Amino acid sequence: MTTKTILIVDDDPDIVLANRLVLESAGYTVEEATSGSACLAKMRANLPDLVLMDVMMANPLDGYHTTQQISDDPQLRQVPIIMISSITTSQYAAAFPTDQYLDIREFISKPVEPEVLLAKIKQYL
Amino acid sequence: MSLSENYAFERFWCINGEFSDRFYTKTSLSSQLSGSGRAMDIRFSPAHTARLNQAPVDYELCLSLEWLCKLRWIAGAGVILVTWLARGVLRLDLAVWSLTLIGLGILGYNVLFLRWLNRLTCDLSGANVPARAQARAHIAADWLAITLLIHFSGGIESPAILYFFFHIILATILLSGREAYLFAGLAIVLIGGLAGLEYVGWISHIPVAGLLPTRLYDQAIYVGGALFFFASAVMGSVYLATRTTSRLRKREAEMLTLGQDLQRAYTRLHTLYASAQAVNSTLELQEVLDRLTRSTAEVMGVKACTIRLLEAGGQSLCLASTYGLRDAYFQKGCLLVDQNPLVREVLAGKVVAVDNITADTRLQYPAAALAEGIHAMLTAPLIGHDGPLGIIRVYCGETRCFSDDDKQYLATVANHGSIAIENALAYAALRNLDEAKRKFILTVTHELRSPVGVVRSLLRTLTGGYAGALTDVQADMLARALRRTDFLQTLIDDLLDLAAGKAGLRMEENTQPVKVNQVVAQIVERHTIPAAEKRIALTAEITDTPLTVTGVAEQLDRAFNNLVSNAVKYTPEGGQVAVRLEAVEGHAQLTVSDTGIGVPDEAQAHLFEEFYRAPNAKAQIKEGTGLGLVITKDILTRYGCMIRVKSKLGQGATFTVTCPLASERLSD
Numbered sequence: 001m002t003t004k005t006i007l008i009v010d011d012d013p014d015i016v017l018a019n020r021l022v023l024e025s026a027g028y029t030v031e032e033a034t035s036g037s038a039c040l041a042k043m044r045a046n047l048p049d050l051v052l053m054d055v056m057m058a059n060p061l062d063g064y065h066t067t068q069q070i071s072d073d074p075q076l077r078q079v080p081i082i083m084i085s086s087i088t089t090s091q092y093a094a095a096f097p098t099d100q101y102l103d104i105r106e107f108i109s110k111p112v113e114p115e116v117l118l119a120k121i122k123q124y125l
Numbered sequence: 126m127s128l129s130e131n132y133a134f135e136r137f138w139c140i141n142g143e144f145s146d147r148f149y150t151k152t153s154l155s156s157q158l159s160g161s162g163r164a165m166d167i168r169f170s171p172a173h174t175a176r177l178n179q180a181p182v183d184y185e186l187c188l189s190l191e192w193l194c195k196l197r198w199i200a201g202a203g204v205i206l207v208t209w210l211a212r213g214v215l216r217l218d219l220a221v222w223s224l225t226l227i228g229l230g231i232l233g234y235n236v237l238f239l240r241w242l243n244r245l246t247c248d249l250s251g252a253n254v255p256a257r258a259q260a261r262a263h264i265a266a267d268w269l270a271i272t273l274l275i276h277f278s279g280g281i282e283s284p285a286i287l288y289f290f291f292h293i294i295l296a297t298i299l300l301s302g303r304e305a306y307l308f309a310g311l312a313i314v315l316i317g318g319l320a321g322l323e324y325v326g327w328i329s330h331i332p333v334a335g336l337l338p339t340r341l342y343d344q345a346i347y348v349g350g351a352l353f354f355f356a357s358a359v360m361g362s363v364y365l366a367t368r369t370t371s372r373l374r375k376r377e378a379e380m381l382t383l384g385q386d387l388q389r390a391y392t393r394l395h396t397l398y399a400s401a402q403a404v405n406s407t408l409e410l411q412e413v414l415d416r417l418t419r420s421t422a423e424v425m426g427v428k429a430c431t432i433r434l435l436e437a438g439g440q441s442l443c444l445a446s447t448y449g450l451r452d453a454y455f456q457k458g459c460l461l462v463d464q465n466p467l468v469r470e471v472l473a474g475k476v477v478a479v480d481n482i483t484a485d486t487r488l489q490y491p492a493a494a495l496a497e498g499i500h501a502m503l504t505a506p507l508i509g510h511d512g513p514l515g516i517i518r519v520y521c522g523e524t525r526c527f528s529d530d531d532k533q534y535l536a537t538v539a540n541h542g543s544i545a546i547e548n549a550l551a552y553a554a555l556r557n558l559d560e561a562k563r564k565f566i567l568t569v570t571h572e573l574r575s576p577v578g579v580v581r582s583l584l585r586t587l588t589g590g591y592a593g594a595l596t597d598v599q600a601d602m603l604a605r606a607l608r609r610t611d612f613l614q615t616l617i618d619d620l621l622d623l624a625a626g627k628a629g630l631r632m633e634e635n636t637q638p639v640k641v642n643q644v645v646a647q648i649v650e651r652h653t654i655p656a657a658e659k660r661i662a663l664t665a666e667i668t669d670t671p672l673t674v675t676g677v678a679e680q681l682d683r684a685f686n687n688l689v690s691n692a693v694k695y696t697p698e699g700g701q702v703a704v705r706l707e708a709v710e711g712h713a714q715l716t717v718s719d720t721g722i723g724v725p726d727e728a729q730a731h732l733f734e735e736f737y738r739a740p741n742a743k744a745q746i747k748e749g750t751g752l753g754l755v756i757t758k759d760i761l762t763r764y765g766c767m768i769r770v771k772s773k774l775g776q777g778a779t780f781t782v783t784c785p786l787a788s789e790r791l792s793d
Contacts, residue, residue, distance in 0.1 A: 021592045
């Protein structure tokens, strides 16, 4: 069985470190991107199995706009996305383009419990 | 509308232009200001105003002429009657035909006077010049008639001579003092002349035979004595009568002035009241200023009004509100206190009038004012508690158009306007402060929340063993650190919720029908494990009838969750927590009861206060934000729910929440 690759998109290196440790301990291969544009570049270079995306990233490309671009790309939009939001509610959910092509599977609010994160990922991989 | 009403306004405001315009302005303003049209009626009854403003002497004179004509019928008829009675009954030998002719003459000219009088209407509009002319004609004719009567009834010997006193009194009442004296002099001349001419024989003496036993008209001592007493009696009567009437007239004039003063004072009070009402009915600064300029301009009947407020550390006065000026005019910029001696004078507390803009050197922009058609201006200071706030200025299209009354009025407007402006400024400052506070809390909480979240994630990674195995000591220390971080996280979340809720941010969210059965079920499920860990019997009794409440699911969850979480937290091991959801009288009712430590009586009143924690709760569990129930109540209140608590110390607590059902909304 080949290991699944998860792309962590977050501009906070501490969050990336924590999530990387959790995911690697569960046997996933972890890629990281610290910006929306880096995320798109990495996805195009090497399509991951899942994207863990922070909603609130610094400009120019935040999580919302990045997912929009992903949805515009027929290659990329097949990848399931889990949005991690620092907002406690899913009030932004309606703002995201969740049509049949864009696969935002889940909103998880920060702080993310490692067990919860792993459980969610397991659902989609 | 009678002229008098306008007259009062004209006197009061001392404004150029038409009377009626001013009056209409005034009344329309008062009805606008009162809104519902319940404006006080500032007009007096016509009779009242007539008395106040009519030149009363002329008016009375006019009315008296008619009365004089009525009396004259009696006089004319009396002359004829008495003549024929004296002849027939007393057998006196007198010039009956001449006297009858005089009587007929009196009746005759009375007919003419009456006709003349009919053409005269005693209106209330001030001077009745024709009436005065008629009065003089009446008196002159009467005096001629009485002189003839005296001549034909024995000259200086005639008893009719006493009738002159009627006429003297009438003349004093009807005419001015000087005229009364003139007519009295004329009477003396007429009688003196008659007596003198008869004495010297230039005109014949016509005696009344049988009346006097002897001839007196040619007795110098008698004639002299009779004339002396006649003359002195006439002058004495005129003196006494004019003194009395002049005193009465003076009193009347005083009453008139007093009435006008009262009317002025009343009008002023009313307009002040109306403008104060308009100005104080809002706390928005701009609206306060706009209403102030508008009402002042309209009430004073002036061309325009502006308010300038001090800016730039009190160095310049910039336009804050205008009424009645063209845009171009106030684009001239701010008034600089340094370069404007007039403004300095006003800011020092004086009301300053510029009677003629071209002749005043104290102005900063005289040419611009002239181009706008402004010729005079009146400026009053707006002074607040801590010094000057600015100035209020009214503009007039003519030179010298401001009276002392105007100055006083503007000063009063400025006084109460200053209070209104200060209130509005204070209100704005308070609102800004509130907004700043809210922003501060939101920013701080966001800034705190994110690093604490990261720390927590890192700690969880460590305690979860994802970064390698830990020694027991390390695991224990990290667990302690994690517990503290968890508390910090809760506190920040609560504060954030509270700040957002208090600021009404949540109001913008779309509420929708929420099935509370589901919400409550999830909450109970969430607490099953923590309850089991404490061996607490957590029971749930949730009705099968779907209960729908309008709100936001997550928030209702938050509100209800706090109650169940508290129940589990403050119930000792082996206790019971019962959650029950049912429909009660059109409401969804959630009851959370426990067998926990209970809420002491004295704490129940404070339970929903920020950061309050009951002493026994604090003793039981050290960590707690004291915000949970505040947030619960905050959310519930927003969705029209009620919460109440019933508890006794040591005997558990029951929290009951009732929310209105949104069943109707669901059905459509």
